[in-house]
Amino acid sequence: MRLRTSYRQILSISAPIMLGSAAQNVVALSDSVFLYHLSEEDFASIGFVGVFYLVIAAIGYGFSRGGQIMIARRAGEEALEEVGRTFYSMVYFELALAVVMFFIMQYGCYYFFGLFVNSEVVFTKSLEYLDTRSWGVFFSYTGVAVIALYTGVARTTFIIVDTVILGIVNIALNYGLIFGHWGLPAMGIAGAGLASTIAEIVAFAVFMVYIFFDREAHRYRLFKLPNVDLELIRQQYKLALPIVAQSFVGLGSWFVFFGIVENLGERELAITNLVRMVYLILSxxxxxxxxxxxxxxxxFIGQRKRQAVVPIIWKTAKICWLTTMIITLPVVLFPHELLYPLLGGADMSLITEAQPVFYVLAGILTAFSIGSVYFNGMAGTGATFFGLIIQTICAVVYLAYIYIVVNHTNLGLPWAWASEILYWIVMMGIVLWYMRSQRWHGLEV
Incomplete structure (x- = not known):
């Protein structure tokens, strides 16, 4: 499939992925909203453990990106017979990785969380959530492989349908399992984890039915299960490992940020989780x-059109920033009115106290919307290892800034959150230099 550099092409591919790639955001948002209405302790706890699970999810998603890049390259070369082999190599690896992550969440987090959490309530509730949430990792990791397949061949429409189903099932089960409605047990934060796991199982099953009836699936050889190709898995692993490390460093830094904020108190952690929830929606x-x-x-590189790479990244960055600002500014300026349907109640003091951070959020999303597009555009060239170097540099600057602001100043949460702006500005500067240097022209995938 040969793509074009038009804004219409960008939107036709990116719009469905907005929902598909936001699947974990949808789940995290649903969990947070319902637990907000349960208690402030549960809301604070899901802020902490929710970020941890996003790191777990990002590891699987990062490995799928390596497969996505390879599938897109084969599609550009019109070598569709290789798409199925690449996809199944990705699935084999994702399933093996899911087993490892499951055991880490079931048996390792008790000791790991003890290094970060001072509150006994947050510690206990975080483990309760993971006890039921960890089972979903098998379907989450396989699901991102399927999304990578359809994203790589630029056929993204059904991703919208599947994500909507995921969201509806998750919301319904959260209502039932957190509060004990419809004859279901009232499980609290553990119910949120179970609801999210079941929702991922349902979404995965729906996508499997879609593939079965997809006429194009035969062209990709999806109904022929190949043998394990260790060499192809190694190629994907080599390409994706820096992307995974980038996600781990990026979201891991965010996890450390929540751990540092938790030391300020459960109220500050609850405020930060509210801002994180809004951030997830607007991102x-x-x-x-x-x-x-x-x-x-x-x-485009598969089509041997390297001259189109930088223009398409710039076009995508412009439309991404404009779309983000259209939904961001109303929320930042009128948070009480727009968040009331989600968080409505007699006590809206949490939103009031978070207002200064919302103003900072507008700057964060400006830097994030442009910087992330350029960074991922660079990854599409195959320069994933250089991306890891960039992300590591940015994470060191980010964590040093947070540590100083939280532990050695009285500047408060707005200045702590401003670390996100610093992070993306530094990253954007390095990526721009790299793309203009044309060092990526000789890379092969």
Whole structure:
């Protein structure tokens, strides 16, 4: 499939991915909203453990990005017979990785969380959540492989349908399992974890039915289960490992940030979780455009059109920023009115106390919407190892800034959150230098 550099092409690919790549955001948002209405302790706890699970999810998603880049390259070369082999190699690896992550969550987090959490309530509730949430990792990791397949071949429409189903099932089961409605047990935060796991199982099953009836699946050889190709898995692993490390460093830094904020008290952690929840909603367009530009760049290189790479990244960044600001500014300026349907109640003091951080959030999303598109565009060229170097540099600067602001100043949460702006500005500067240097022209995938 040969793609074009038009804004219409960018939107046609990126719009469905906005929802598909935001699947974990949808789940995290649903969990947070329902637990907000249960208790402030549960809301604070899901803020901490929710970020941890996002790190777990990002590891699987990162490995799928390596497969996505390779599939997009094969699609650009019109070597569709190789798509199925690449997909199944990705699935084999994701399933093996899911087993490892499951055992880590079941048996390792008790000791790991003890290094970060001072509150006994947050510690206990975080483990309760993971006890039921960890079972979903098998379907989550296989699901991102399927999404990578359809994103890589630029056929993203059904991703919308599947994500909507995921969200509806998760919301319904959260209502039943957290509060004990419809004859279901009232499980609290553990119910949120179970609801999210069941929702992922349902979404995965729906996508399998879609593949079975997809006429194009035969062209990709999806109904022929190949033998394990260790060499192809190694190629994907080599390409994806820096992307996974980038996600681990990036979201891991965010996890450490929540751990540092937790030391300030449960109220500060609850405020930070509210801002994180809004951040997840408003960042959905950026996730979609960033994943879309990944496919576009790799496809164009497969067509031997390297001269189109930088223009398509710039076009995507512009439309990503505009879309993000359209939904961001109303929320930042009128948080009480727009968040009331989700968080409505007599006590809206949490939103009031978070207002200064919301203003900072507008700057964060500006830097994030442009920086993330450029960073993922660079990854689409195959420069994933250099991306890891960049992300590591940015994470060191980010964590040093947070540590100083939280532990050695009285500047408060707004200045702590401003670390996100610093992070993306530094990253954007390095990526721009690299893309203009044309060092990526000789890379092969």
């Amino acid at each position: 959905i367009p950026t996730w979609g455009f960033a994943s879309g530009v990944n496919t576009l760049v790799s496809n």
